[in-house]
Amino acid sequence: MDSYIIGQQLLNGLTLGSIYGLIAIGYTMVYGIIGMINFAHGDIYMISAYLTAIILAVIFSFGVTSLPFALLVTLLLTMVITGVYGWAIERVAYRPLRGSTRLAPLISAIGMSLVLQNYVQVSQGARNQGIPILIDGVVRLGGEEQFVQITHIQILIVLASFIGMGVLTYIIQKTSLGRQCRATQQDQKMAAILGINTNRIISTVFVIGSAMAALAGVLVTLNYGSFDFYIGFIIGIKAFTAAVLGGIGSLPGAMLGGIVLGMSEGLFAGFVSADYKDVFAFSLLVLVLIFRPSGLLGKPEIEKV
């Protein structure tokens, strides 16, 4: 196999993995703080893809010509609106269930996922939608025929995911908000007694997670240019798998899990069989969990007797 093909496959895996990682952050944060699998998260990402296209279209209809300005406004607005979505979903579907069984919010989340998908389908139609190509630069290394390439937008995705993870890790580790998050994560009741508004902290986590999904949504939409109301489902399951693979609850773990998943999928599809790449990805997950029961970077669960 030519080395440039291998290099290209590694880059493909890295980009895909970064996208998984960005979305996995939302899963891992929510899981970390209230221990629930937010199945609607993938659909939040889907909403942000629609918002990107809608906001861009509105901005361009006002005759704006500066692309960086348009993109920045789109990114900010999408993150804000998606954040509001995250907040509202938590408030409506999950908060009333706090303190009941662990499974109740899970079912509520599955219901919410159906609601979001079909709400978008009903209001935007079932058709595949897209945005025009806005950024199309390519970095190529190598000769005329044999080269390794990465597009500018792919570079942006990889950078954004690492920066996003870095910033969030900093927030969680160093800031007051982060301390409150960690305290809530450890012991919600105790945190509440110590004067932390745990409800607000949980809402904040939902907003941050959704905003990260929005970041992914904007970048991915710019990259692939095509989306429909159903895209959240598959990528949501993959991102959640990535979060578990990396050790759920850990931010660097989400990123690592995403990249491992993306890479293994990419390499398997590239060199073995694309038919079985998902089988391989899930088998990898099962194997990792058998030998490292709390994921790659998760803290091992110490059994307290």
Place this chain on the structure above:
Amino acid sequence: MFKLSLRKYLVLTCVIGAVALAGNANAAGTIKIGVAGPHTGGYAAFGEQFWRGAEQAAKDINAAGGINGSMIKVVKADDACEPKQAVSVANRLMDVDRVQAVAGHYCSSSTIPASEIYDDAGVLVMTPGSTNPKVTERGMKGVFRMCGRDDQQGAVAANFIINKLKAKRVAVIHDKDSYGQGLADAMIARMKQLGVSEVLYEGLTRGEKDFNSLVTKVKSVKADVVFFGGLHTEAGPLVRQLREQGISAAFVSGDAINSADFVTAAGGPRYVDGVYMTFGQDPLTLKTGRDVIEKFRASGYEPEGYTLYSYATVQALTAAMDATNSTDLDKMADWLHSHSVNTVLGEKSWDSKGDLKVSDFVMYQWDDKGKFRQL
């Protein structure tokens, strides 16, 4: 005793519902045609195309006086492209709506189990879009289709790829779905007869958008033609990523990429430029076709994909009803086997299996404006 009362209530509702619906089912002077397709889930776009076409056809036929004085009423049925729901709606169409014929089911995996129920109930079904050979290969008298078969379409594509494009290294990609994989397999079968084997045969996952690893693989096998069996939702990103990675191999696909959304999904007309596809005769070349398309446009809808197939299906069904003055399966089927119908897609006739006698698949090519024209 909540349990008891619930069960009781349930039975009561069902009974009342059944009686009420049975009562108004056969209102005088109306003929009901079921239009079944996916209206929810990942394939919902096609359900809408079906519905638009059938609705317009019914409207036009009624405006022209209906069938022997009876008005046509189309009934929407959603199967979400799941076999489970397909069986449910099929039973509903038979038992509750009591339709006299069915235009429908998009996914072959829905059409196959549903047609068993129509056959049992003695109702004729014609599918505007299920191209899997198995649909008409089961010896059912009342199953017809308005579209071609995957094997016919695959053969047309293979002839074109080998004879016109003179391809030596053909990479075949499909979407692991009955339509896409069936088409890809049919294409390969014909290609092998012509003495060429594929250099790559891989499936991608429907609903995903990143096919970069697959594209790099195509690059590594140095294909000169890429054939894709699947829908425009995947074909768009696939062709875009091929071009982005600097692969100039010709891209050939089937009728399911025939949608303006293909251009959107590919990120603009410049990526679809030069893409080949197999598709039926262009209805715009027919007078009837032009008129109907004008009607659609006047109502603010650009007919695409299966819209006209669905329109033609309703035309064929009503023509058989009109000619036999009956909705009986046997009479209608016999008539359809022995007569041809002039539809919006041209004159159509059926063989003994229920397939179109003449497969009218021809090659089209997309241009850099995002339009396609017949070669």
Place this chain on the structure above:
Amino acid sequence: MSLQQKISLRKALIDGFWSGLLALVIFGPISGLVLQGYEVRNELIRPLLMALLVGGGRFLVSCFAQSEKGKRYVDGLAGKRGAGVTVASLKKGKYQYLVIPVLILAGLCLPFVLGKYWLTVVILALIYVLLGLGLNIVVGLAGMLDLGYVAFYAVGAYTLAMGAQYFHLGFWTLLPIAGIGAALFGALLGFPVLRMHGDYLAIVTLGFGEIIRLVLNNLLDITGGPNGASAPPPTLFGLEFTRRAKQGGIPFHEYFHISYSPTYKYIFIYLVLFTIVCLMILFVTRLKQMPMGRAWEALREDEIACRSLGINHVTVKLSAFMMGAMVGGTAGMFFATYQGFINPSSFTFFESALILAIVVLGGLGSTVGVIIAALVLTILPEVLRDFAEYRVLMFGIAMVLMMVWKPRGLIRIKRRAFNAKGVTS
């Protein structure tokens, strides 16, 4: 009138305003600006209406919550969250012995009253009752979150299709094989992973579910892949319920010299399925009163305590997993025979989620709850068919609302009471 004075309209107005504003942000872009190619069509009147509706609704709710009755209601709602379990009284209800025979009789008469469509809906509902009962063993009783239950459903369904296709076996031969096969399959999958805890187990089972579906889809030469495979309908002592005999038997209607009706097949499937469901309910009820069932529940409550009592948690979990798989496999078998055709698209993750929703909504561990929830969740989408494309949207909303309304499930669990010493029950 005194009630009116306690309500602060100002607070309600503020609540309503904020809710309306948020609703505007949420609904604004998605339902107000419809994408058409690269442009948007203005439909802003829709989100405005929705925002008004939400704001107004919030205003009314706020007013209501401030009233005496509302306060009581809110308190009641909060109180209900607490205990979900009670102990049955020792005295048996007067109608206890009457209810079950009446229900069984009603169940047996049902297919002769219903039309074919509703009969098929009820058959589907019964299949989900079966699935719910099976998953209830795993999730409700043994406390293991299984998100890939559909794998066993698929194994059962494909056992029928493949067995008929390759070995020419009939429905009745394959019925036990499907159950046992699925159980063995459960053991095979379960053994390496059952030491995992909680959500890790959940994601691993989800992975297994997806693997099974993908493998079934990819093994084109054996399973037919996406093209699916056909499954034979059941026979009654060699009599077939099809218009023309397909399995080498005699059609039922010809044997009895009656006119053909497609409903016969469904009536027969219904009756067989109804019997199996009744037996399964009996089986699960017995299981709960057996050492095995008690060990499952104990494991759900506290795994460490179980180990301290000498209970091997792995084998107990495995037994629950296998029992659940067996029931799932049987359900799959009926699904295949009812459909006549199966392909992998019937066994997606969404199906697992739906079955899980049945179990949770029913009230974890409650058999009656599972039955009611299965009926509700399968009949509801059919009832909603009149709403066309709004159907699944409304189904989703109903799912969320039901969960918020009854987070511990529809039915409260009643534990069996034991007589005092020396009194045999």
Place this chain on the structure above:
Amino acid sequence: MTTETETPLLAVRNLSMRFGGILALNNINFDIKQGSISAMIGPNGAGKTTVFNCITGFYQATSGSIYYQDGDSTINLVQVLGEKLHFKYVLNPRQLASRLYYKMFGGSHLVAQAGVARTFQNIRLFREMTAIENLLVAQHMQIVRNPISGVFKTPAFRRSEQAAIDRAHTWLEVVGLEDDANRLAGELPYGHQRRLEIARAMSTGPKMICLDEPAAGLNPKETEELSNLIRLLRDQHHVTVLLIEHDMGMVMDVSESIVVLDHGEVIAEGTPHEIENNTAVLAAYLGEDYSTTVAAPDGTGAEGNPQETNNS
């Protein structure tokens, strides 16, 4: 300790336990006599619960053995948990097979099945099950559990079930919870939950019962009752009792031999009287300058733990 001719029920030999870099137990050795009531004491963090968890099979000791006398044979309680598979065992197939077997099927349940029952510091009842069901679960290993006979309710199954129910009622009587039989375990008062947990451990039919701080949170009267219950268990039900307790009054009152741990090592072993006057023990509890304090005659004055001031 006096020399014994009979083999001890439990012999802990060179037991060490390491958590990461911390050596929690260092070379622990002690014996538990058949039919004795023994106590394990020591300051907080001395490693008492760790020893307990090693004995009852919840922790896998890093090294050492725990020999348990089961009739005529001796079982190593460390081995049944499943030891690490090491490459060197490839040469010794029998060793490898046994290790592999225990790795796959071993675990703390085998320790319990051997006859070592325990209670927990934080009560671990099956909270959403009734009191009597808790006791029925505990008899799991002794009754007919064949699913087929259960489904068909065979006579053997009915007899076995009835016997189990009767046994459960007997134990409820012993611990005085007759009236609570059909109440949910989680809804019982705290003191009742403690007693129910002991009854549940006893229902497994153990030879030895390990009680982890049974008196924690009990009032003096309840503690007194507990002491009586412990004696009754030993005298009438012939079990060997090992307990961890901070309540010195109770320890001195009920136990016959005491093991004192500090910093993961055994610093003293002997009768209550010997321990009371052991300088090392006093030093461990009071610090090096213990000599300035005079040990109270009943052995309770020498306590640094505020919890233990409520002894009777």
